[in-house]
Amino acid sequence: MAALPGLVLHAGILAWCVFGVWQNVLVTDSAKVHGAHTYGGRWKYLTFINQVLQAVFFGLCLACDLIQLCLSLKNPLCSFLTRLKDHVFAVAVFPIGVFVVTSFWSIYAYDRELVYPKELDKIIPVWLNHTMHTFILPPLLIELLVCSHQYPGRKAGITLLSVLCLVYLSWILWVHYAADIWVYPILAKLDPVGMTVFFGASLLIMVPFYCLGEVLTQLRWGSRRPSKKRRKKKNN
Known part of the structure; x- marks a missing residue:
């Protein structure tokens, strides 16, 4: 994607x-009963971590656009940041989002009581709930469609x-050990076997999400990695 259109897009998404992130912090700061005021703060919630991660990623994209626009695509710093943002998108931003x-x-x-109790409706407005848990996906799909990674x-x-x-x-387990609280209500309902299954399933489900991003990227942009046959032929 050209630098100037990409810059405008990434500036808007950023x-x-x-x-x-600001609204999340503002609302949870005003509600003293919210879990953000317990051990680990809001950093124990994957939702908040994901929001910050996306902000950092699109900030990185914007930095790449600015360097490309002011200097060149072949600038060493631009090349490094481009590789970095590609890996961050592939390994973290897309599958976690x-x-x-x-x-x-x-x-x-x-x-809903297992993940988002009704009492939170009094603290977090519906629109902010969707901001944190729904509208984080459209920017990722837009990024995948308009920018090659x-x-x-x-x-x-x-x-x-x-x-x-x-x-x-490990962080979730440490929070429970240090403060005797579970980050998510669903964990308090599980016995050790159920928790092991839950954690294991959570890990395994990330693999298809990673592959989904890779497949969608290949469908949109084609494979940018040489195949094993090509590499073998080149080496010969």
């Missing part, structure tokens, strides 16, 4: 992401994503 939307609304449809090798990408997931799950 503004939306920053607005969402899709996971937040699908997992939240799936559990919400089954029993080079995915890392699938094994490396899934390994990095798994590490990120394990770090977050």
